Amino acid sequence: MYRLYLVPTLLINVVIIFIPAVLTIALAFFRWDGITTPVFIGLQNFQALWSDRVFWTALTNNLIWTGIFLTIPIFMGLLAATLLLIARRGSMFFQVIYFLPMIIATAILARVWQGMIYSPVSGVNGMLQRMGFPTIDPLSQPSTALLGIATVDLWHWWGFLCVIFFAALRQVPQEQIEFARLEGVSFWKILRYVLIPAIWPTITLMMIMTVIWSFLVFDFVYILTQGGPAFSSEVLSTLAYRSAFYDLAVGKAAAVAVVISLFGLVATAFYIRAQAKEFHQ
Amino acid sequence: MKHEVKLVENRATLILTYTVLSIALIITLFPIALLVLNSVKPAAQIVQNPLAWPETFRWDNFTRAWEDARFSQTMLNSVILTATTIVLVCTTSSLTAYVLARRKIESWKIVTFYLLGTTTAPIQLFLFPLYFGFAKLGLINNTFAVALIYTAIFSPFAVMLLRTYFLAIPRELEEAAQIDGANHWQVFTKVMLPIVSPGILTVALIIGLYSWNEFLIATTFLQGSENMTAVVSFFLLSGQYSSDWGEIMAAALIIVLPVVVLFVLLQRRFIEGMAGGSVKG
Known part of the structure; x- marks a missing residue:
C-alpha cells in the first residue's frame, strides 16, 4: 500500500x-531543429x-569558475564563521545580514550590480570615472567579464x-x-587541530556541491553578459541554452x-556517497 | 543556560573581530542599500551620483514601475504559480518523506538515492526535450505546467528536509495509533502530519521563495505577457535601452520587499531550512 504514497512524487x-x-x-546523437524529424548523425555533434x-x-x-568558488568563498565563509564564534554577541544579527543576498532573486541582484555598480553611466563605476579614477566596467572587457560576473555570484553566495x-x-x-x-592552547591551534577537523565533513560536502553548482551556473552569466563580449564569459549552460x-x-x-552532466556525475557520485553515511543509522 | 566557552579574552582581538565582521556587513549591504536608495531618485540624479541622498523623493517611480512592469497582472501570476507549487510540493513530498523515513517499502534506499541524484541534475539535461515536448502539447505559457516542473525540481529537497522531521517522531506513537485501530492513511493524516507541520511550514516558505525568485524556467516557459512572472517582467523592463534606473530599482524593491519582510520575521526557519536541505538534516 505504501508504494502508492510514492506515486505522485515519482511520477512527476x-x-x-x-x-x-x-x-x-x-x-x-541527432541533428534536430526542434520542429522537423531528427536525423541520426552519430558522434558529429x-x-x-x-x-x-x-x-x-x-x-x-x-573550470576557472570552479577553481574560484572552491577557494575564495569557502575561505571567506570559514573566516567569518570563525570570527562569529569568537564574537558570540551579535552573531545572529551578522548571520542574518550575510544571508540576505541569498533570498533575493538572481535576476534582480544581477541588474542592481549591472546598473548601480558596474555601469559607466548610472553606476558607482561611472561616478569614479568622472572623478578621474581609471576604473573600467569589467563586464565590457573580454579579459575581465567572467571575473566581473563571478564577483556578483561570490558576493551573493559566501554568506x-x-x-x-x-x-x-x-x-x-x-x-x-x-x-x-585550560591547557593554554592558542586560538589558532584550536582552530587548526580541533575546529577545522571537527567540521571537515561539512567543508567537504560544500566543496562537492560547489563543483556541481559551478557547472550549472546560468542566471548571472545570461543576464549580465549573455556570455559576451565575444563569447569571453560563455559557460557551458549558456552555450547550451543559446544553441537550443x-x-x-x-x-x-x-x-x-x-x-x-559528465562533470556533474563525478561530483554527484561523491555527493551521494557523502550523504549515504547518514542513512546507515 | 548552556555554558559557553569564551574562545578569546583579549580585548584587541575582539575589536579586530568586530571590525572585520562589520566590513563584511557593509560589503553585503552596499548593493542592497543602492537598490533602496535609488528607487526613490529621479533618473537624472542617479546618473550624476548613485551614492547621493535623494534631492527630491520620486515616489512616482513606484507607480510607473507598477504600470510598466504590469505588476497587477504579473504579480498575480507569480502568486498563483508560487501557491500552486507550494501545494503540490508539500502534499507529494510529505507522502514520500514519510514512507522513506519509516522505511515502509523495501526499495526505500534506491528511491532515496534516485531523488538525491536528481537534485544535482543540471536543468539543461532535461530542459530541451521538455520544452519542445510541452510546445507540442500546447503547454507553453501554462502556469500549472510550470508548477509541475518546479515540483519535480524542488521536491527532492523537500523530501530530504521532511524526512528528518518524520525521523524525529517516536515509533511508539505510530504503533499506539495502529493498536487503536487506525488504518495506515489515518495514521499518516491524523497522527503524523500534525506533528511534522512545522517542517511543512519550513518547506512551504523555502519552496515559495525559490518559485517566486526563479528565472531560467520562468523565462523559457512563460513568455506570453498574460502569463509571465513578476521577475521575468522585471527582467524585460530593465533590459530596455532607454533605462530609467530609478524606475527599475523601484520595480526591484516591489518584488524584493515582501520576501525580505518574511525573511526578517521568520529568519530562523529560512536559514535552517535552506542550510538543512543542502547539508544533512
Missing part, C-alpha cells in the same frame, strides 16, 4: 526529469564541439557558506574547546548538456 519526477534526460542523451573554439572557452570558464560553517562550528562539543583552553533556443541546434545543445 520521471515525466519532467528522467524521461527528458534520457531523450537529451539520445538527442546528442561531439566532433563539432571538439573543434568549436567557443565550446573550449566555455569549458575553461567553467550562505558562512551560515552553514557557523552552524557546524557550534556543534563542536564545548568540552573539547574548554579542555584545550537561438540557433535551433538542439542536438548540439544536448551534446553540451551531456558534457555538463
